Amino acid sequence: MSKDTKSTYDDNIVKMFVYATMLWGTAAFLFGVIAALQMAIWQFNFDLEWLTFGRLRPLHTNAAIFAFAGNTIFAGIYYSTQRLTRIRMWSDTLSKIHFWGWQLIIVAAAITLPLGFSQGKEYAELEWPIDIAIAVIWVVFGVNFLMTLVKRREKHMYVALWFYIATFVTVAILHIFNSIVLPVSFLKSYPVYAGIQDALVQWWYGHNAVAFFLTTPFLGLMYYFIPKAVNRPVYSYRLSIIHFWALIFIYIWAGPHHLLNTALPDWLQTMGVVFSVMLWAPSWGGMINGLLTLRGSWHLLRTDPIVKFFVTAVTFYGMSTFEGPLLSIKSINSLAHYTDWIIGHVHAGALGWNGFMAFGLIYYLIPKLFDTKLYSRTLANAHFWLGTLGIIFYYSSMLAAGLTQGLMWRALDSNGQLVYPDFVETVTKIVPLYYIRIIGGTLYLVGFIIMIYNIIKTVKSSQGKVISVAIPEKAYFPNEKEGDGHRKLEGMAMTFTILATIAVVIGSVIELVPAMSMHKYVSMEKIVEPLTPLELAGRDIYIREGCYVCHSQMIRKMTSDVLRFGEPSTIEQSMYDHPFQWGSKRTGPDLARVGKKYPNMWHYEHMKNPRQVVQNSLMPNYSWLYKKDLDYYSLRKKLSALKRLGVPYTEQQVVNADVYAQSEADGVAESLVEAGVKVDIANKEILALIIYLQSLGQKGGD
Amino acid sequence: MKQEALKYFTNINLIAFAFFLFLITFIGIVFWTLRRSAKSQYEELGRAPLREEANRGK
Structure with missing residues (x-):
């Protein structure tokens, strides 16, 4: 092992994030399966306040998004950023603070959410002290990441890095603005926004949490790791650049599609629909770009489990981003909103796109990091098929449940009366489908546990040998003498970051400012009493x-x-x-x-x-x-x-x-x-x- | 104060202006990226993830 850490990549931090991904993934999927059980069989709430569905569900979503997907992203970012910049992460200390800080936040969430400390906003339930910790740790990550870019020894910043930059900047903005609250006590606060303002800010946040936490960082991973896995450059680098800017420009506007047919002013709803539908183009451009990277290597899809996971993930990205705009169309939304169709939709994205990207990543990274071979391909293939089957069970049952219930809600008889006026009747009807969901979720979880076994075996087979990968000695500055002009470049990462920030901020301002001046829409003649x-x-x-x-x-x-x-x-x-x-x-x-x-x-x-x-x-x-x-x-x-x-x-x-x-x-x-x-x-x-x-x-x- | 400041931020022309600025910038990016002369340059840039492997140091 080299003593001179500056000449090797910091892969230890990557390993730590991979382990954390596996640990929290297990928790997230397990909570999901329990929640699915509760939906079918109410006794699974166990009459325990901290395990009841209303508290478990936020725990499940937070664990899946911020713990499982979060750690995945960080593992992938730390690995690829160092290699794309030909330099070790700027500060090992900041990397460690980032890792442990993030895990501590997850533990804090895992304690406070079951205890019922919640801000009552989806995916933003955590109370204000934890929110502050998230902001601090996120900035620690950002500083370390951006400084690595500034010090990089490769002239061009590869497009994956752009996606990471956008992730850092936008998540920071979203998190901070959605979390502005007035604390009442250490674990209780009220958001400064109310009613429609809060709704709009929340779904500007909520939708873009999907966009900039579950999409852009994973796209960055896709643009780095798929070329690595198939040993070919991305199909079209230019398309990836357009993919990037289109997402940055459009995504941020689409939030109001979560509030269609509500009291939200019509023009805002229409704006949400238009921008959501526009997302079809870049999303599919990106998907095709990812898939066609395999051109000439399609045989790997049969033989290599990593490629199987990546390709299926990208396919799910395509399906989810097709379905998303579809669900954003007002008439379709009127049927699908509030039903399990939406639950199916998000799980196709989370299990298919995020989950499979994470699994592909782990299968790729672990043998590389330990300089060994994967313990068992057979088990990896088994994982792939169990996972895929799980998603199919999950998605198809939820689609059927959503359509059934949505149609029952709106069914009118010839007198214009509801055919199913009794709400619970529309629920009992779909309970059998909830059982199928349990099967789907369980298959997915079993596959995941097989992966953990496989990974543990792989790590053990390396017999504890520690390898450190040397950074290429040569910097890569084409058309320039080495060392020359380096100073000039240092500013570019920042310039780029600022440009991406401007794009995101303008979209946000235009969407949110009208909400801030919502007094225009509130009629003063209508008297509303505050709560006693x-x-x-x-x-x-x-x-x-x-x-x-x-x-x-x-x-x-x-x-x-x-x-x-x-x-x-x-x-x-x-x-x-x-x-x-x-x-x-x-x-x-x-x-x-x-x-x-x-x-x-x-x-x-x-x-x-x-x-x-x-x-x-x-x-x-x-x-x-x-x-x-x-x-x-x-x-x-x-x-x-x-x-x-x-x-x-x-x-x-x-x-x-x-x-x-x-x-x-x-x-x-x-x-x-x-x-x-x-x-x-x-x-x-x-x-x-x-x-x-x-x-x-x-x-x-x- | 916040409410006061925002009251003056309802100018629809300003919003429309920002929107078109946005649109034009984006179209600009598309044309800039897709311009023919840049093709080979971008192809070279797209090889970045693989290059690191090829020149792997000891």
């Missing part, structure tokens, strides 16, 4: 339990939605909602106007055991809400924070929040005792949740 202190306490429980992962609070402007749930939701109704809770999936019915629909006693029974009042319901029991005492004390701080954010509470209301909440709780408890509740429920959390649910749709704004 106890209702607010109930709302915080609603957020803590992750109710929004299965219930929307947004009635769309569609006949079937209106017939089922009432008048379309208005912008005004959620104008004081920090965070907004419009939701993105309806495993249960919409709740925007559920208030006063049922008596308090109904909710009391329902939360305890939903099946007592709704036969065949899949909802978990929330037994702990009947045991835990309400925290009145924090309400003053919470109201005061919301008042600062513009919710019109009076000074009186803030100061007396706890006293007022107590009297409200007594009122609810009294009504329940009158209705026949025998046990002592004074000051229990369920009271707050009931009064919050009863307030939905009752605060004006129509």
